[in-house]
Amino acid sequence: MATTLSATESLSLLSLSLACVGILANTFQGDGAPLVASIAFSGLAFASCYALIRWLGPAFMRRGFKGRDLCKLKQTEIPETMGAVCAMVYIFILVVFIPWPFYKDIVAATSGGGNRDVMMELDQVETGRLLHKFPHNKLASYLSAILSLQCIVLLGIGDDLFDIRWRHKVLIPAIAAIPMLIVYFVDFGVTQIVVPTPLRPYLGDLVDLGWLYYMYMALLSIFSANGINILAGINGIEVGQSLVIALLIVFNDALYLGPFAPYPHPATDSHLFSLYLLLPFIGVSLALLMHNWYPAKVFVGDTYCYFAGMVFAVDGILGHFSKTLMLLLLPQAFNFVYSAPQLFHLVPCPRHRLPHLNARTGLLECSRAEFKRPPARPIAEVLKLLHRLRLLDVETGDNGEIVSCSNLTILNLWLVWFGPMREDRLALGILGFQTVVGLLGLFVRHRMALLIFTQDNW
Ligand code: UD1
Ligand code: MG
Secondary structure, eight states: OOOSOOHHHHHHHHHHHHHHHHHHHTOSSTTOOHHHHHHHHHHHHHHHHHHHHHHHHHHHHHTTOEEEOTTSSSOOEEEOOTHHHHHHHHHHHHHHHTTTTTHHHHHHHHHTTTOTTSOOOHHHHHTTTTGGGSOHHHHHHHHHHHHHHHHHHHHHHHHHHHOOOHHHHTTHHHHHTHHHHHHIIIIIOOOEEEOOGGGHHHHOSEEEOTHHHHHHHHHHHHHHHHHHHHSOOSTTHHHHHHHHHHHHHHHHHHHHHSTTSOSSOTTHHHHHHHHHHHHHHHHHHHHHHHHHSSSOSSOOHHHHHHHHHHHHHHHHHHTTOHHHHHHHTHHHHHHHHHHHHHHTTSSOOOSOOSOEEETTTTEEEOOEEEOSSOOOHHHHHHHHHHHHTTSSOEEEOTTSOEEEEEOSSHHHHHHHHHOOBOHHHHHHHHHHHHHHHHHHHHHIIIIIHHHHSSOOOO
């Protein structure tokens, strides 16, 4: 991989950065323009992440962060864990961005009700008598988001360094979720869910889930982070799916913020918050995707997968749309459930389940789990049933016993359905699928919700 930027690249990144800095300089006026600033910061995030991935690649390889591309004929080693670069740039940008969303409040709190003509004595400002006007709860949300994300990045890098065991690493995101859950508890604390109309005669209008709701949110973090990590193995798929999900959430936020939304909507603030977290994420992910797309020049590492999953969990929980988020994660959920027999070792699970490259055709085929001994009767029957439903490819020996089956991931299932194909075609197919399912999910969320709920909160 080239480790320097070409002249065109340098020039483009430099002009992008200058433009963004220019925009930022103009945002300290009136109420401040946090959304515009966030877009400018995302541009900066993209530019710096793009350059850093290039420059740091060799340093990462020297420290042992490298991997072989298993779906290539010539398996050269390329830098791994580039997600760590993304995450660092992202967190740095979020920290620098802190003053913007609160600019209006800082002005109001420090100079008397937003009227800057009122002169305050310095001692009044410093004793903070007017700071009660400042929205400390919002700042707490924002800071707890940063803290949770920092936690997950530390733990993710730990995993990339030491290959933590699967049964230990599933819990990682639940620990990282604690700061955000505490703030949710203190600040928002809503643990009731609205009951669908048909069930109301039995359950009432609202059901309070209490601590179960916190369990649900911790599990959502676990699922979101690991769901992305196990839908992995071909170039561009980890970052690609994360970008698609992020863009779909931005689209959903825009529904609440755009000119067509009833303004001022009560959820405006939480959807703005969501955008502040997502726009820089899209910036760094785009820079990573340009290096990780087929043929990959870097790998993203588990750090990226956990980090991306946690960004979505934090965004959905603190933005109060965690159930909508679930709809956008449906392909990951399906992949998770479909993988379960291998994750729980009912079916043998090789270290890598990514598709297999046929060296003769240059196309990917599904990879297989080989059974050393035939599986127990009930498992064999289920696998054969899945085969008949075309949800699996099972190979049987002469005596009818199962010898092997395709690995249980949607990447392999896609290849079972549509036949061998090139790596980038497979990635595009899955990303297209993710987009369609997500859009359908949002459609159902906003249009069909009225069939089972009395109102849509849009
Ligand atoms: C998860 C999957 C595993 C899959 C792996 C691929 C489960 C339980 N685990 O494991 O089945 O094989 O991700 O990322 O589902 N690699 C490529 N091409 C790519 C991406 C990765 O060849 O486009 C290979 C490289 O050798 C790279 C390695 O996968 O070094 C990274 O694997 P890692 O992310 O550590 O695997 P897990 O997340 O543990
Ligand atoms: Mg991984």
